[in-house]
Amino acid sequence: MSAESIAIVGSGVAGAAAAIRLAERGVAVDLYEAVPEPKPIGAGLLLQPTGQRVLAAMGLLDEALALGTRVDRLFGDTPTGRTVLDMSYRRYDAAAYGMGLQRGALMGLLWRRLRELGVRWHCGAAVDGFEQDADGVTLRIASREPVRHLALILANGSFSKLRERMAVAQHARPFPWGAVWTVLPAPPGFPQIELRQRFRSASKMLGLMPVGKADAADAQHGINLFWSLPVAELDGWRERVGLAALKQRMTALFPDVAPLLAGLHDAEQLREARYADVWMQRWHDGRVLAIGDCAHGMSPQLGQGANMALIDAHELAAEIGDDGDWPQVFARYTHRRRAHLRFYGQASRRLTPMFQSHAVVAPWLRDRFFGWGGRLPYIHQQSIATLAGVKTGWLWGRLKL
Ligand SMILES: Cc1cc2nc3c(=O)[nH]c(=O)nc-3n(C[C@H](O)[C@H](O)[C@H](O)COP(=O)(O)OP(=O)(O)OC[C@H]3O[C@@H](n4cnc5c(N)ncnc54)[C@H](O)[C@@H]3O)c2cc1C
Incomplete structure (x- = not known):
């Protein structure tokens, strides 16, 4: 660990991917993980074309494809045979598909890559708190000496207590x-x-x-x-x-x-x-930045969380300049990510009760109009673009990676 390096807390998808993208840009990184021996486990993920592009940029897409399975279509119905969802990636782009992948398989690839890049990975290091000043950030780690870093990236999931120490308006509401x-x-x-x-x-x-x-x-x-x-x-x-x-x-x-x-x-x-809806007014506070679920946790209904974590890492690396001015890098990152993250946060909040709740009217409307609306080319285009992870607004706007 070094006062000249960037600290990342959490080696899930967001933290590991950020460590890789930063190390590739020549940035010295120390990655802190609470679990003493991280194991490649976790739910199956649907990786969208956008997340796949980030894996391609890391040189990991071919290996991921060899492990995962191509998913061409999403289909959902009711026991009475009413179609609720019928979406095909091909109608978004002839070459597009989703990738069904075990989270453990993805983590295996990311962790191997960060070792190859020489990222210093400290396992069994639970970060308890931090203080920032004009020159850097001091981390407090359970039963270890405090350490100094140039800047801090929080990637420790939806239920992060460290995020609450950022001077940024925020909430984290567990989904019922x-x-x-x-x-x-x-x-x-x-x-x-x-x-x-x-x-x-x-x-x-x-x-x-x-x-x-x-x-x-x-x-x-x-x-x-x-x-x-x-x-x-x-x-x-x-x-x-x-x-x-x-x-x-x-x-x-x-x-x-x-x-x-x-x-x-x-x-x-x-x-x-269990998951939480995490909202933050912005994702940076001076020398501290939140990414991944820590910054924008959402329900898995839209299949976007790991995808967003990969995009966060990629877009953060794109903002690194030669000046080493981390508060500026983090502020530019917030600006760059705003429209995309806002759209998916809102979409997750609005759509989740239609799929997971005791509501009666919302799913009744869903069953009647989703299948019907999906047959209209414009609605189908919008729905599949939402799923593909590219939308930056309700009516228009596409993410350019
Ligand atoms: C059932 C389910 C299905 C899902 N399906 C999809 C899908 O189809 N597609 C998709 O894109 N996403 C999906 N997701 C979401 C996706 O899994 C998450 O968005 C993604 O894994 C979040 O990664 P993360 O790195 O931000 O956080 P996490 O994976 O939560 O990683 C946080 C890391 O920080 C560590 N940590 C925590 N506190 C500390 C501390 N104080 N000090 C040091 N380390 C700490 C933790 O041990 C952990 O390793 C799904 C999620 C669930 C639950």
Whole structure:
């Protein structure tokens, strides 16, 4: 660690990608991670064309594609057969597709790259606090000496306490709904080209997505299974509901899932996910910057969180000048990211209750108008551009990477 380097807190997608992009620009980086031995785990991710472009810029896209699975279409319906979503990437761009990828596979690639670049990665280093002055930032790390850095990038997730120390108006509101998820072995012949969702109102949702292999040595392709639950029911679901009853609920909603559920035999295979809506008036405060979920946590409904984290890292590196004026770099970053992040924050807040809530009217309208609207070329274009991660406004505006 050095007073001349930049500190990044958190080695998830945002922190690892930022460390890589900065190191590639010749910036000395110290990366701090609370977990003593980070393991490549996490929910299956749908990586959008924009996130794929960032991976290509890092030289990692081909390896990611070899691990992941191409997803050409999103299809969602109700048990009565009413189409709610039917979106094809090809209608956005003939060459475009989503990439279903295990988060662990992505982390494996990013962590290997940051080691190759010589980033100093300090694991088991939980950052407790920081103070900034005119010349730098002092970090306080549990049971270690304080350390000095030129600037600090917070990438420690939606529930960051460090973010609250930034002098910036902000809120982090936990969503009332979360999920249980797991990656299961794809049974022979199981469809692997589309993301499939089944809804009953907004209170029941099952999602399936092909996510490829965990690593290059793995022969087994996986399917990510997502089951929506109110947060109040997440706590203690194993004792109250149990695995057998949960599986019954899944097959009652979507009978086609039965062959996949043969691979789900232990409640511990299912992991719980909780998420928060994070809003910040700006993402910089002098020598401190927030990126990734720490800066703009959202629900996974739009499939954008990891994608946004990659774009944040890429766009931050694009603002680095020769002057080493980090407060200016961070201020320029906020300006550059504003329209894109604002749009997706608003879209996540408006759309999530249509898919995860006890609401009655919103999902009723969704079931009647989404499928119908999707058949209109303009609405379909807008919807698929939203999914592809390129929109910077409700009516027009496209991200240029
Ligand atoms: C069920 C589910 C499905 C999802 N699906 C998609 C999808 O399809 N597409 C998509 O793009 N996104 C998706 N996401 C969102 C995506 O996973 C997140 O947006 C992304 O992983 C956020 O990365 P991050 O690096 O910002 O934060 P995190 O992954 O939360 O990483 C934060 C890191 O900081 C570390 N840390 C925390 N506190 C400290 C501290 N004090 N000191 C040091 N280290 C610390 C943590 O240990 C962790 O390693 C999904 C999320 C969920 C839950």
